[in-house]
Amino acid sequence: MKDHRARSMGDTASAVGxxxxxxxxxxxxxxxxxxxxxxxxxxxxxxxxxxxTAASIKYISNKLRAAENVTLLEDGSAAxxxxxxxxxxxxxxxxxxxxxxTVPGGELTADGGELISAASSLxxxxxxxxxxxxVDSGVSSSVILVRKG
Amino acid sequence: xxxxxxxxxxxxxxxxxxxxxxxxxxxxxAVIIRVFASADSLERRSRQRxxxxxxxxSIAEAYSVSGDVQKAVSLALGADLRDFxxxxxxxxxxxxYPADSxxxxxxxxxxxxxxxxxxxxxxxxxxFDNSGDDxxxxxxxxxGAYVPGGAAVG
Numbered sequence: 001m002k003d004h005r006a007r008s009m010g011d012t013a014s015a016v017g018x019x020x021x022x023x024x025x026x027x028x029x030x031x032x033x034x035x036x037x038x039x040x041x042x043x044x045x046x047x048x049x050x051x052x053t054a055a056s057i058k059y060i061s062n063k064l065r066a067a068e069n070v071t072l073l074e075d076g077s078a079a080x081x082x083x084x085x086x087x088x089x090x091x092x093x094x095x096x097x098x099x100x101x102t103v104p105g106g107e108l109t110a111d112g113g114e115l116i117s118a119a120s121s122l123x124x125x126x127x128x129x130x131x132x133x134x135v136d137s138g139v140s141s142s143v144i145l146v147r148k149g
Numbered sequence: 150x151x152x153x154x155x156x157x158x159x160x161x162x163x164x165x166x167x168x169x170x171x172x173x174x175x176x177x178x179a180v181i182i183r184v185f186a187s188a189d190s191l192e193r194r195s196r197q198r199x200x201x202x203x204x205x206x207s208i209a210e211a212y213s214v215s216g217d218v219q220k221a222v223s224l225a226l227g228a229d230l231r232d233f234x235x236x237x238x239x240x241x242x243x244x245x246y247p248a249d250s251x252x253x254x255x256x257x258x259x260x261x262x263x264x265x266x267x268x269x270x271x272x273x274x275x276x277f278d279n280s281g282d283d284x285x286x287x288x289x290x291x292x293g294a295y296v297p298g299g300a301a302v303g
Contacts, residue, residue, distance in 0.1 A: 010160065017164065017167075021167045021171055025174050028175070031178075032182070039185040042189065042192070046196055047195075050199050128211070128220070130214060143207070144203050145225055147210045147213060
C-alpha cells in the first residue's frame with residue numbers, strides 16, 4: 001500500500017515537473033515571439049518613415065538642382081520646377097507627395113498629379129540664397145537646404 | 150521491485166530529455182534575441198546615418214553659398230557658433246537638434262587656403278555617435294567654398 005502511494009507521488013511529481021518545464025518553454029517562446037514582433041514592427045515603421053521622407057527630399061532636391069526656373073506656389077506648399085522644357089508641379093495632398101508634369105506656360109495648379117511617395121506635409125521656403133525643403137511623414141520630419149541656381 | 154526500478158529509470162530519462170530540449174530552446178532563444186537586438190541597432194544606425202547625411206548636406210550647401218561656417222550651421226541646425234576659430238564641436242540630440250545632453254557630436258574643421266585668385270576654404274563635417282562608451286563615426290563629408298574677393302561662390 002505504502003509502495004503504491006510512493007509510486008503515485010513519484011508519477012505526480014514527474015508529471016508536474018514535465019508540465020513546469022513545458023510552461024517555462026512556452027513562456028520563453030511567447031517572449032521571443034513578442035520581442036520579435038515588436039522589433040520587426042519598429043524596423044518596418046522606421047524604415048518606411050525614413051525611406052519615405054528621405055526619398056521625397058532627395059527627389060525634390062535633385063529636381064531643384066537641375067532646375068532652370070523655380071516658382072513657389074500656394075504659400076510654399078507646392079513648387080513649379082522648370083527643367084528641359086517641362087514644368088513639374090510638386091505638391092503634397094491625401095497623405096502623399098504628388099507630381100504633375102506640364103508644359104511651360106501651362107496651368108500651374110496643385111492637383112491631378114501622380115503619386116511619388118508617402119508624406120503628410122511639404123513646405124518650400126527660400127532665404128539666404130537657399131531653398132529650404134521640409135517633408136513631414138506624420139511622425140518625423142526631415143529638412144534639407146539646397147542652394148539656388 | 151524491478152518494476153519500480155524501470156519506472157525510476159524511465160523518469161530519469163524523461164527528465165534528461167526534457168532538460169536537453171530545454172537547453173536547446175534556451176540557446177535558440179539567446180541566439181534569436183541577439184539577432185533581433187543587432188537588427189534593431191542596425192536599423193537605428195541606418196536612421197542616424199540618414200539624418201546625419203541630410204544634416205551634413207544642408208551644412209555643405211549653406212557653406213558653399215556663404216563661405217561662413219557660423220552662418221551655415223545656424224541655417225542648417227539653428228545652432229549658435231560663437232568664437233569659431235577653425236574647429237568646433239556641437240552636441241546634438243537623437244533628432245539632430247542642438248542639445249546639452251549629446252547623443253550625437255558634430256565636429257567641424259575648417260582650413261583656409263590663400264590662392265592668387267582668392268580664398269579657398271574647406272570644411273570637414275563629421276558626426277559621431279556618443280551614446281555608447283566609445284565615440285563612433287556615423288558620417289563624414291568634406292565640402293569647399295571659394296571666396297574671390299569677398300563674395301562667396303560655391
